[in-house]
Amino acid sequence: MPPSSAAPHNDDSGADEADEPDLLYHAPIHEWDESDQPREKLLKHGPSALSDAEVLALLLGSGTHTSDGTLSAVELGRALLQTYGSLHDVSQRKPKELTRTRGVGPAKATKVAAAFEAGRRVESQRQQQDRVQVTCPADVANVYGPLLRDLDKEVFKVVHLNTANIIMGDYTVSEGGLSSSIVEPRGVFEQAILDDAAAVICLHNHPSGNPEPSREDIRVTRQLVDAGNTMGIPVHDHLIIAGTQHTSLAERGIID
Numbered sequence: 388m389p390p391s392s393a394a395p396h397n398d399d400s401g402a403d404e405a406d407e408p409d410l411l412y413h414a415p416i417h418e419w420d421e422s423d424q425p426r427e428k429l430l431k432h433g434p435s436a437l438s439d440a441e442v443l444a445l446l447l448g449s450g451t452h453t454s455d456g457t458l459s460a461v462e463l464g465r466a467l468l469q470t471y472g473s474l475h476d477v478s479q480r481k482p483k484e485l486t487r488t489r490g491v492g493p494a495k496a497t498k499v500a501a502a503f504e505a506g507r508r509v510e511s512q513r514q515q516q517d518r519v520q521v522t523c524p525a526d527v528a529n530v531y532g533p534l535l536r537d538l539d540k541e542v543f544k545v546v547h548l549n550t551a552n553i554i555m556g557d558y559t560v561s562e563g564g565l566s567s568s569i570v571e572p573r574g575v576f577e578q579a580i581l582d583d584a585a586a587v588i589c590l591h592n593h594p595s596g597n598p599e600p601s602r603e604d605i606r607v608t609r610q611l612v613d614a615g616n617t618m619g620i621p622v623h624d625h626l627i628i629a630g631t632q633h634t635s636l637a638e639r640g641i642i643d
Contacts, residue, residue, distance in 0.1 A: 425461065439474045440464035446502045451490040458490045467491065467499075478503040479537055507533045521552045524635035527588055527626055530554065535592035535628040543591040545575050547584035548623070555582060570607050572614035579620050587615065590626035598629035600636055608636050612643075 425441040434442070443464030450459040458466075466488050471477045477485070477499070485496035510533040521527055527546060535542060542562050547555040558578040561570055579587050589611060591604075600608075608625045615622040624637040636642055 439468055442474065443467055443477070443499065446499050447491070447495045448498060451492075451495075453490055463488070463490050463495070478506075481539075507537065519554045521546075521548060521554065521588065521623070524624060524626055524633060524638060527554075527590060527624070528628065528633040531557070531590055531626075532628050532631070532633060535590070536630050538592055539594050541591055541594065543570050543589070545579065546588040546590065547579050547582050548586045548588065550585040552586070552623075555584060558582075570611070572611060575611055576614060576618055576620055580618070584620060586621045586623050588624045588626065589622060590628060593627055593629040596630045596632075598627055598632040598634040600627055600634060600639070600641070605636070605641055608641055 425437055425444050428436050428441070429445070437445075440461050441464065444460035447460045447463050450457060450463060452458075467477050467485065468474065470488050471480060480500075482493065482496035482500045485491050485499060486493055491499075519526060519530055531544065531546070535544070540563050543560045544557050545560055546557045549555050560574045575587070575589065589608070604625070604627065608622075611625070612622045622642060624635055624642060627634040627636070
């Protein structure tokens with residue numbers, strides 16, 4: 388164990404960080420007592436025993452050398468938390484933003500970003516392990532909310548349903564914004580026809596976190612509903628995902 392003269396640090400995430408051995412953070416992790424090393428702690432006690440900084444340390448993989456000396460991976464993790472505020476806040480950042488933290492280069496930033504994306508996909512796929520039958524807007528939001536709620540640009544998806552309202556798959560129509568010129572009926576229904584979908588549900592996210600539909604949301608929805616009725620592939624709903632909230636335009640009476 389390194390000497391107790393190592394520089395102190397500021398706490399970054401409350402009580403769950405209180406037990407971290409702060410006197411260790413200016414020494415390479417392999418020099419710590421084995422019981423204090425994040426990897427060994429995880430293997431012995433499970434992931435829940437780790438602090439947020441230690442979780443980030445394992446994602447980062449290693450420390451680094453700077454002009455001010457050596458920084459351990461835990462110290463880098465702590466720096467990210469101090470910069471952005473919480474583990475959730477770190478998960479919202481693009482790799483380029485993460486590299487603004489001293490000692491975090493592109494390789495480390497992409498590892499962290501990939502790990503958080505894996506978590507989002509696991510959460511979504513957990514909902515799809517069994518065939519999901521759509522009975523209400525929340526059923527769709529539970530599956531697709533984890534994939535859309537943290538994006539910083541609008542993504543418009545179409546969910547394909549069979550005659551029993553079971554999700555068959557989905558298709559991304561556009562990214563970057565919602566307008567009638569971008570989300571055209573042909574782009575929405577072309578793949579649905581190929582997949583022999585009996586009906587569709589449209590959804591897109593609001594990066595602003597505001598779940599209220601815009602005039603353009605309503606206009607595009609009515610346009611797609613009319614097209615779906617003409618082609619015999621009804622639009623059951625159009626959901627707006629805004630953070631952990633969602634809004635159903637069918638529930639709002641915009642879709643008959």
